[in-house]
Structure formats: C-alpha cells, structure tokens
Amino acid sequence: MDGVVLALGQGFNGLSVASLYLLAALGLALSFGLMRVINMAHGELLMLGGYIAYLVMKAVPGTAGLLLALPAAFAGSALLGAAIEATLIRRLAARPLDTLLATWGLSLILQQAARNIFGPIGVEVRAPAWMNTAVAVGPLSFATTRILILALSVVLLAGLALLLTRTRIGLLVRAVNQDRMMAAAVGVDVRRVDMVMFALGSGVAGLAGVALGLLGPVTPTVGQSYIVPAFLVVVMGGLGSITGSTVAAIILGVFTAMVQIFVDVSVAQVLMLLLVIAFIQVRPQGVLAPRTRALDA
C-alpha cells in the first residue's frame, strides 16, 4: 500500500516536473520548428521571467501580485525575445553555428547582468500565503503551487493549439513552417511571422520563469538548470513538434520522478540523459513524425 501511495505521489511530482519542462521547452520548439535556429539564451528568458515575478510580487503582495506577475513576465521576456530575434537571430539565421555561439555569448552576458543587479544569491518570490498549502486526497497530498503550475501549462497548451489552428496568424505560421519560399510568394511577411512566434515562445519562457520562482529561489543561473532538459524534450519530441514536445515532457518528467524513488537526483538526471540517447537511437524522428520543412525533405 505504501508503495502505491509513493508511486502515485511521485507520478504527480513527475507530471509537475513535466509541466515545467514543457513550459521551458515550448518556446524552443516553436522557434526551432519555424526558423531552425537554436537559441542558447532561452534559459535566460526563463530567468528574466523569474526576476520579473520577484519584483512584481515584492511591490504588490498577495494574489493580485501573482496575477500581475504572469502578464508582466510574459511581456518582459517576449520583448527581450523580440530584441534578440531582431538583432542576432535574423542576421545570423543562415549560419546555424554562429547563431548557437552568439546566443550562448548573450546568455553569459545576461547571467552576469543579473548577477550585477540582483547579486549572486537567489531571491525568493513571495507567493501568496494560500499557495503554501496542500490538497489532501486520502493518504496523498498535492502542493497547491504544483497543481497551479500544472494547470498553467495545460491552459497554455490549449491556448497555443487554438492560436495555431484557429487564427489567421496561426495559419500563416503553419504555412511558413511548411514552405517558407511559397509562403513569401503568396504575400506572407515571413520575417514578421518569425518575430511574432519568437516573441511568443520567449513570453512562454517568461511564464515558465514565474513557475520556477514559485517553486524555489531565482538565481542568475536558474535558466541553465532547466535548459538542458528543455533541449532534451525538444529533441525527443521531434524537433519543433508541439504535440511531440508535450508527450516527451511527460515521459521525461514522470521517468525522472519515478527513478527518484530508487536513486538520488543526480543519478536520475544521468538516467534521463541515457533514456533520451537510447530513444533517439531507436526513433531519431522523435515521438511523433515531425512536420517540419527541413525534415520533410
């Protein structure tokens, strides 16, 4: 009986970790699917979201602060993302290795900037008091914060799905994704679509930053600890596929939580990496067949 309770509890923790991985990975998946670029500074967009949450919730305590922090973090990270797209990514888009290097350099600069402004030690986001509770279901207890983060990622996924399938910009994004040259030839401003999607993905990273801030201290390197699993999610999900990324995030999140019943966190990370390596040996196209231009060819 204890074993079942433990497994259910870890299963929930796994879904909670999965939702964080997914929030961190969605922006990467969007920009990779559309532009085939890898933004190494994506983790710092998470970090920015976390610091914005810290500042907003310091100024406005309680639930109102949280409700303000979410749009503020989204907007802040989206703006920074748009600036990164316009200054670095767009100019280097044809040279993937240069993009990698330049955004990595930017990531170091942003981390140092955070260290200079907020200090090297983490800051605590003051969550509303009611969030430090837990919901008890029989012998199980679920942290309210984690339930909220899970809900946030479900809402975001649904929102993104609606945006991509039901709106004009979503249609144009899919068109650009499938055939960039042809999309331009039918009058779509592909660079604007790139920028909107990059900003959107960055904004989602900002929201992920708020979620991280609710769970632990925000440090200059907080993004770094989530960026590797986020990359793993994108790779395992089939480079750019949103549905694939979701499935991959759940697999990896639940897997790490489950193995943590038997081993410590570091070993769990190693096992997760091994799982992904083994997985892409068997299924290099990811959990779902990719629907992206570069891999269609």
Added chain:
Amino acid sequence: MTPLLRLNRVCAGYGQSQVLWDIDLDIPAGGVTAIIGRNGVGKTTLLRAIVGAQPLTGGQMLFDGWDVSGQASHHRARAGVGYVPQGRHVFPHLTVEENLSTGLSAAGGRGDGKIPAYVFEMFPKLDQIRHRKAGVLSGGEQQQLAIGRALTGMPRLLLLDEPTEGIQPNVVQQIEAALQRVRQDLGVTIVIVEQYLDFAWSFADRYAVLQRGRIIREGDTRTERAEDVAGLVSL
C-alpha cells in the same frame, strides 16, 4: 505604353554559378508570354527572380514602373505578382481551403478578405475537397489548388512554371480552360514557362526563347510559325 513588367539586364545565379545573363524582357499588360527553352537553361530561375525567391546579382526589375529589384517576395506578391511554381508547392499539411486562404495575404486591401468565388467556379473540384489536406491530393488537384491559391491573391501578373507537367490529359484541358478565363475575364497578364511548343503557341501571344541563361530570340506567336523556333527548343 509602359510594360507591366520590365527586366533590364537582369543577372542571377546560385553561389559562384551564374544562371541568367543580362536578361532584357518587356511583358506588356494583358497578354500571355511563353518562356520556352530546353531543360536547365534558366526558365525556372527567371520566374524565381521575378517572384523574389532568387536574388538578382545585377540589373533591374520594374513592376508597373516600380523598382522591385531589392524588394522582398511578399511585397511583390502584394503588388500583384502571383506565382504557381514548378512542383506546385502546396502547403501539404494545410487543407485545400487553408491553402487558398493563405493567398489572401497577397490580395490585402484589394480583396474583401474572402476567397473569390471565381476560384471555385474555375475549379469546382476544389470546392468538393476543401477540407482535405493538400498533401494527399493527386497531382492534378494540387495543380488546380496551386493556381487557385495564386488567383486568391488577385494577381495582375500570373507566373506559371510548367503547369501541365505530369498531369493527366483531362485535367490539363480543365487547367487550359481556366487559364483562358483568367486571361480574358479577369484580364490577368500571364507569363508561362512551357516545354511543349504546341501548347505555348496555342495559348500565348508572345514568346521568348532562353538558351544558356540568355534570351536568344523573342517574337509574336500570331505572325511567326512554331516550326521556325522548334530547332531552338527541341532536344
């Protein structure tokens, strides 16, 4: 009268290899011009250069008097350049209706934001299959879709790259009939790249022969005989 499209010593190529050399070409408004020539002489590159998918390495291009040489593809599309590429390039994971409505980006303020009714009148088949994914359609259906998508953009100039290539004869007839309508009823100027001289001669008013990236002959299909240029085109 100023031509709808004027190419002035246009050069283009891929990396080190130049494909188009000093192309001078005037496309008058309202007519049909056939670009003919053997495989690999630069016909497709010429259309890509007009659309903006292929940057110029030299020369100048005027669309309705406007210098579009350095303009991005979508600006040209919005100004009225429609493109039906070789291989059709439909968006495979979008439905027929979604594919058509991407064309509305080009129509912009000129249209009413809806797919024009004439698209479905010309290609009734598209209406029947409007909710199917373009990737699963037959070649003929995809070609009708590619032309319909270009027409949704309400172009003034329609560029067609071998629209009848690899398509079954009864669909070819339908496409021909639709293109006649595009020209007569909609008054759209057409530039068509064509391998088959007979079709080019029956459909076009003017022709230009490309050879090794240069225009070596141009003229009027109404006053000249196809046999006279056949030697320049046949393999």
